Amino acid sequence: DAKTTQPTSMDCAEGRAANLPCNHSTISGNEYVYWYRQIHSQGPQYIIHGLKNNETNEMASLIITEDRKSSTLILPHATLRDTAVYYCIVRPGFLSNDYKLSFGAGTTVTVRA
Amino acid sequence: SQTIHQWPATLVQPVGSPLSLECTVEGTSNPNLYWYRQAAGRGLQLLFYSVGIGQISSEVPQNLSASRPQDRQFILSSKKLLLSDSGFYLCAWGTGRGQETQYFGPGTRLLVL
Numbered sequence: 435d436a437k438t439t440q441p442t443s444m445d446c447a448e449g450r451a452a453n454l455p456c457n458h459s460t461i462s463g464n465e466y467v468y469w470y471r472q473i474h475s476q477g478p479q480y481i482i483h484g485l486k487n488n489e490t491n492e493m494a495s496l497i498i499t500e501d502r503k504s505s506t507l508i509l510p511h512a513t514l515r516d517t518a519v520y521y522c523i524v525r526p527g528f529l530s531n532d533y534k535l536s537f538g539a540g541t542t543v544t545v546r547a
Numbered sequence: 548s549q550t551i552h553q554w555p556a557t558l559v560q561p562v563g564s565p566l567s568l569e570c571t572v573e574g575t576s577n578p579n580l581y582w583y584r585q586a587a588g589r590g591l592q593l594l595f596y597s598v599g600i601g602q603i604s605s606e607v608p609q610n611l612s613a614s615r616p617q618d619r620q621f622i623l624s625s626k627k628l629l630l631s632d633s634g635f636y637l638c639a640w641g642t643g644r645g646q647e648t649q650y651f652g653p654g655t656r657l658l659v660l
Contacts, residue, residue, distance in 0.1 A: 466646065468648070475654075475656075476653060476654065477637050477639075477651035477652050477653050477654045478591070478637070478651045479651070480648055480649070480650055480651075483646075483648065527646060533579065533581070533593075533596050533641070533647075534593045534596075534606065535583075535591070535593070535639075535649055536590075537590040537591040538590055539590060540590075
């Protein structure tokens with residue numbers, strides 16, 4: 435049972451912002467939104483997570499809508515090294531004993547020069 | 548800072564042979580530890596997790612087992628490999644405290660022939 439829906443693929447131009455959408459219309463109040471990415475043949479890399487407020491770190495920004503039914507990951511200045519599969523994951527809060535990260539198919543992002 | 552190591556990086560094994568994959572974490576104590584598998588073109592599947600030494604939880608029935616002989620060491624084993632055991636095996640660690648983020652190792656690519 436997929437908790438998130440992401441586009442299969444998207445292209446973006448090097449140096450431009452990349453906006454990756456994710457729908458999670460059935461998210462519950464104690465569930466967080468996590469983003470990971472996986473560059474070919476490597477382990478997944480944590481990017482960012484949030485509950486309801488927008489978040490920013492050195493890699494990206496996460497914008498969560500007020501109703502929390504969708505979110506957008508923003509890579510402010512995409513580089514060729516950002517080419518990867520990006521996964522949006524909904525995960526229960528820390529009071530849950532559910533440790534599993536459920537990775538779907540993700541969005542294959544290709545950054546073009 | 549924390550680092551996670553996995554070895555070997557790649558492995559080719561015949562059907563029916565035993566398996567031992569090792570994962571170690573540095574720079575943290577009492578982490579949660581995880582084994583995931585990614586089949587070709589598929590998402591990640593949680594196989595085992597451990598919240599402490601000697602404590603192993605299995606997520607899916609299978610031909611594999613896990614052990615945690617030391618606080619920061621997690622081992623994935625099999626007595627007799629099957630063709631279906633081929634895949635990309637990823638170890639991850641989490642703090643086990645508060646809202647946990649899981650951080651992945653570089654992975655071991657296993658091909659069973």
